[in-house]
Amino acid sequence: MTGPDLSPYGATGQPFNEIVVDARGRAWVDMPGSMPWEDPKPGTVTVVLPDGSSRQVADDVWFPNGMVVLGEDTLVLAESHRDRLTAWTITEAGELVDRRVWADLGPGSAPDGLCADAEGAIWYASVPGQRCTRVAEGGKVLETVTADRGCFACMLGGDDGRTLYVVANHYPGAGTSDGVVLIQPVAVPRSGRP
Amino acid sequence: MGESPKWHDGRFWMCDWLAGEVLVFDADAKRQVVARVDGCRFRSTGYPMAGSSPRRLVEL
Numbered sequence: 001m002t003g004p005d006l007s008p009y010g011a012t013g014q015p016f017n018e019i020v021v022d023a024r025g026r027a028w029v030d031m032p033g034s035m036p037w038e039d040p041k042p043g044t045v046t047v048v049l050p051d052g053s054s055r056q057v058a059d060d061v062w063f064p065n066g067m068v069v070l071g072e073d074t075l076v077l078a079e080s081h082r083d084r085l086t087a088w089t090i091t092e093a094g095e096l097v098d099r100r101v102w103a104d105l106g107p108g109s110a111p112d113g114l115c116a117d118a119e120g121a122i123w124y125a126s127v128p129g130q131r132c133t134r135v136a137e138g139g140k141v142l143e144t145v146t147a148d149r150g151c152f153a154c155m156l157g158g159d160d161g162r163t164l165y166v167v168a169n170h171y172p173g174a175g176t177s178d179g180v181v182l183i184q185p186v187a188v189p190r191s192g193r194p
Numbered sequence: 195m196g197e198s199p200k201w202h203d204g205r206f207w208m209c210d211w212l213a214g215e216v217l218v219f220d221a222d223a224k225r226q227v228v229a230r231v232d233g234c235r236f237r238s239t240g241y242p243m244a245g246s247s248p249r250r251l252v253e254l
Contacts, residue, residue: 155199157206165199165208167197180196181196181219
């Protein structure tokens with residue numbers, strides 16, 4: 001193993017799921033209140049500051065999953081168990097305010113990983129839907145890419161930001177995996193964070 | 195079990211959660227294991243960051 005040494009950056013005291021870092025180096029981390037196979041309970045969002053300290057900034061999020069920062073101060077989070085994307089405004093002080101539904105995605109969408117593009121739309125991955133879908137604020141579906149297995153996350157990349165990378169997998173049994181990386185050229189390049 | 199795909203520094207990165215590996219792919223899709231952690235995530239800019247299971251962030 002030739003990888004770098006690992007050094008602690010912060011701790012939340014709870015198991016966490018997704019992370020996104022804003023322009024000021026603040027890490028936004030979400031934590032499900034229950035595992036997918038348990039009775040659903042709401043989770044939370046915590047911010048981890050560059051000095052390693054952390055505090056909870058949101059609750060009542062239902063299986064919080066992928067996150068993206070649009071512009072300088074809009075955090076969008078996938079609530080897998082509510083089939084929606086939820087947004088807040090990030091304040092100077094690192095609080096989340098003005099919670100709102102960014103997009104209602106419809107039953108069975110269960111949004112997982114997210115990324116954003118230069119037109120302000122969001123691509124979300126759907127495991128049960130075996131697809132990645134590009135939506136506008138308000139929920140209008142703009143484009144869909146399908147797969148033969150569950151799509152766990154997607155990210156725009158490539159030198160021009162116009163390749164959609166999709167990690168897809170049949171939902172694994174005990175220790176099994178048949179993961180693939182799919183790529184799809186798209187018209188609108190990546191934007192936002194990550 | 196792929197998760198956490200990222201485009202960083204001109205290359206495609208991702209995590210294999212079951213294997214606990216941070217992977218980087220070359221343009222020819224050849225993969226390289228660059229770190230092993232117990233569950234992974236990436237920081238969005240600058241350095242990769244992994245979330246080691248269950249409750250710690252580490253900087254790579």
